[in-house]
Amino acid sequence: MKSIRKAVIVDGVRTPFLDSGGAYSQLMTYELGGKAIAGLVSKTGLDANRVNMVTMGTVLHEIETSNVARESMLSAGLPATIPAYTTSMAGLSASVGFANLCDMIALGRIEVGIAAGVESFSDIPIRYSQKIRRAAMKVRQDSSAKNILKNLASLRPADLKPEMPTGTDFTTRKTMGVCAEQMVRKFKVSREDCDVFTVRSHRLAIEALNRGHFEGTIIPVQVSGIKHPITLDNTPRKDSNIQKLSTMRTIFRKEGVITAAGSSRFTDGSAALLVTSLEAANDLGLQPLAEVVDYQLAAVKSLEEEMLLGPAVSIPVLLARNKLSMADIDVWELHEAFAAQVLVNIACMARSEFAGEYFNGVVPGDLPIDKLNTWGGSLSLGNPFAATGIRLLTTAARRLQVENKRYAVVSSCAGGGLGAAILLENKGGVELRR
Numbered sequence: 011m012k013s014i015r016k017a018v019i020v021d022g023v024r025t026p027f028l029d030s031g032g033a034y035s036q037l038m039t040y041e042l043g044g045k046a047i048a049g050l051v052s053k054t055g056l057d058a059n060r061v062n063m064v065t066m067g068t069v070l071h072e073i074e075t076s077n078v079a080r081e082s083m084l085s086a087g088l089p090a091t092i093p094a095y096t097t098s099m100a101g102l103s104a105s106v107g108f109a110n111l112c113d114m115i116a117l118g119r120i121e122v123g124i125a126a127g128v129e130s131f132s133d134i135p136i137r138y139s140q141k142i143r144r145a146a147m148k149v150r151q152d153s154s155a156k157n158i159l160k161n162l163a164s165l166r167p168a169d170l171k172p173e174m175p176t177g178t179d180f181t182t183r184k185t186m187g188v189c190a191e192q193m194v195r196k197f198k199v200s201r202e203d204c205d206v207f208t209v210r211s212h213r214l215a216i217e218a219l220n221r222g223h224f225e226g227t228i229i230p231v232q233v234s235g236i237k238h239p240i241t242l243d244n245t246p247r248k249d250s251n252i253q254k255l256s257t258m259r260t261i262f263r264k265e266g267v268i269t270a271a272g273s274s275r276f277t278d279g280s281a282a283l284l285v286t287s288l289e290a291a292n293d294l295g296l297q298p299l300a301e302v303v304d305y306q307l308a309a310v311k312s313l314e315e316e317m318l319l320g321p322a323v324s325i326p327v328l329l330a331r332n333k334l335s336m337a338d339i340d341v342w343e344l345h346e347a348f349a350a351q352v353l354v355n356i357a358c359m360a361r362s363e364f365a366g367e368y369f370n371g372v373v374p375g376d377l378p379i380d381k382l383n384t385w386g387g388s389l390s391l392g393n394p395f396a397a398t399g400i401r402l403l404t405t406a407a408r409r410l411q412v413e414n415k416r417y418a419v420v421s422s423c424a425g426g427g428l429g430a431a432i433l434l435e436n437k438g439g440v441e442l443r444r
């Protein structure tokens with residue numbers, strides 16, 4: 011067994027993120043996933059033969075390509091000899107693949123990995139109802155005309171209705187929006203603060219774009235039938251202002267705080283990131299953006315009241331283990347599932363009334379909003395679930411270099427009451443390859 015080694019993030023890319031139902035509708039999920047992997051290899055100039063493992067997270071599994079990681083890397087033209095596997099942990103699906111690769115690097119099992127994520131809400135697995143599925147299985151066992159007729163007769167017109175994935179949590183039978191509103195009731199964040207946070211997300215995304223922060227990391231995607239390659243996200247909105255947002259109706263609860271604007275949208279996109287051992291990066295002549303120090307996966311106690319409290323249950327544990335305080339972190343990247351959900355997590359960690367229940371009486375502290383998601387977030391950039399995890403890591407690693415800071419924390423909530431926090435450290439200046 012080799013000793014523990016350092017994993018480093020070399021670089022990351024993503025496709026433009028597009029509202030679902032748009033130009034990526036013609037692509038199957040694996041094709042979209044392949045675009046990010048191919049873009050990463052091309053951007054870094056990596057000899058693909060040096061890649062030891064590919065992971066790809068996805069939430070909406072397409073049955074034909076159940077190991078979407080494998081199909082995506084093959085469609086990207088990577089050598090077939092590289093193993094690839096798909097990771098699934100709701101909104102943390104890509105993050106857990108990334109964490110796996112870091113552990114494999116630390117243990118000396120691999121040197122070079124690609125961690126990717128993909129989501130297409132335009133090609134979702136729509137199923138027949140359970141009654142039809144059962145009847146089909148019975149006919150498969152006995153395909154006599156008598157049995158076919160018997161099973162057909164057992165069906166009602168309503169059974170023919172296809173089942174669409176609804177985004178409803180299986181255990182609680184509630185949508186994420188309803189769950190977020192339930193958290194708002196306990197942690198008391200205001201509609202006004204949610205609107206301000208949403209406007210900020212769009213403003214910062216547009217500013218980051220104009221300042222060129224995404225240059226080179228958003229790879230152009232050519233889709234057949236569309237004349238020009240797609241080069242930009244279509245999600246940030248210039249009309250996201252307080253005047254407009256304050257008049258919008260709430261979506262998930264009449265007396266609630268969450269509007270369409272304050273919700274991340276169903277988005278298509280993919281992202282990929284190169285993670286290597288420090289030695290391999292040196293050997294390949296690649297300058298790492300950041301070292302991966304540690305990560306924490308966690309889950310909440312109550313799915314009813316805390317579904318999207320993942321950051322608040324994972325960040326304090328991660329920081330305590332690394333003897334860091336909230337104030338030691340200069341770069342924060344949190345997934346914005348809903349404006350209200352981000353504010354609830356911040357409130358939970360900052361307010362003494364929750365310290366006893368959640369943190370053994372110790373208040374983790376204030377998460378400085380001026381250091382949070384300063385290049386926009388999921389509200390403005392969109393939320394192709396698994397690809398978001400990789401976008402957050404790439405952004406955090408690049409922000410560390412652009413802002414010349416030491417520590418970054420990336421954190422996400424996820425369906426099923428899951429949460430992750432990842433600690434990155436900048437170990438030296440890098441001239442960003444744009």
Ligand SMILES: CC(=O)SCCNC(=O)CCNC(=O)[C@H](O)C(C)(C)COP(=O)(O)OP(=O)(O)OC[C@H]1O[C@@H](n2cnc3c(N)ncnc32)[C@H](O)[C@@H]1OP(=O)(O)O
Pocket residue numbers: 101177186187212247249250251254255258261269270271272273274275276346347348393423424425
């Ligand atoms: C771990 C996790 O990530 S959990 C989170 C998982 N994600 C989710 O659950 C997704 C939640 N989101 C949703 O369900 C949907 O996006 C919804 C229901 C909130 C909204 O969907 P839609 O009804 O399609 O919203 P739509 O895009 O039509 O917007 C409604 C209106 O608000 C306007 N609007 C939406 N966003 C903005 C904005 N940021 N600024 C200004 N106006 C806006 C639209 O223009 C539209 O106006 P119109 O009616 O005049 O055309």
